[in-house]
Amino acid sequence: MRSAFDFSPLYRSTVGFDRLFDMLDQSAQVESMTNWPPYNIEKLGEDQYVVTMAIAGFSADEIEVVQKESQLVVTGQKKGSDDGKQYLHRGIATRAFKQTFNLADHVKVTGASLENGLLTVDLKREVPEALKPRRIEIKSAGAKSLAQDNQPAQIEHGKAA
Structure with a gap:
């Protein structure tokens, strides 16, 4: 189903935002x-x-939690049948479900637990060291750098140069 919003003007003036527009849809x-x-x-x-x-109403073996790339997918499927049961009122839903969550870059599932009818999925953003901001030393043309000089000293005839 298409949304009530028309993103076509934005597609004409942006590059690389396809995923964002798909998520909005x-x-x-x-x-x-x-x-x-x-x-x-x-x-x-x-x-x-x-x-x-x-x-x-769902047990741990009836639920599946999967992280695939940038999506977390939680599915549930009841295994038992209700044959022979007669309900006067059925308020506890036991229908199958599939819920998808879009995750930001570097967000990983760290654990999942089921307690008292609540499924809890723990997530953590783990940005690799190579992508974290780092401080860059600024050198000036006239001043000597404060960084260490790791060049070996050259020795001539037993004296340090």
Whole structure:
């Protein structure tokens, strides 16, 4: 389903934002498809996040948590059947679900647990050292650099040069 927004003018004047526009399109999907199971996304610290999903009635072996590239996919499928049970009211949903979360670069799943009907998925942003900001020494043309000179000293006839 296309969203109510037309991004075509932005496609003409931007480069490399395709993924952003795709995410905006996905977020405008029909509400009934994306509102179950209910979930929270919390930021615990500078680089730590938690996704908590209310999945009462599911056991750990009926849930699958997969991180593939920049997506976290949580799926649930009930294994048991309700044959022979007669419900007067059925308020606990047991339908299969698939919930996808788009993750930012370098966000990794560090753990998952199921307790009291709540699935908790721990996430952490781990930026590689090569991509972290680093301080660059500024040298001036007339002044001697404060950096160490690691060149070996040249020795002639037993004397240091």
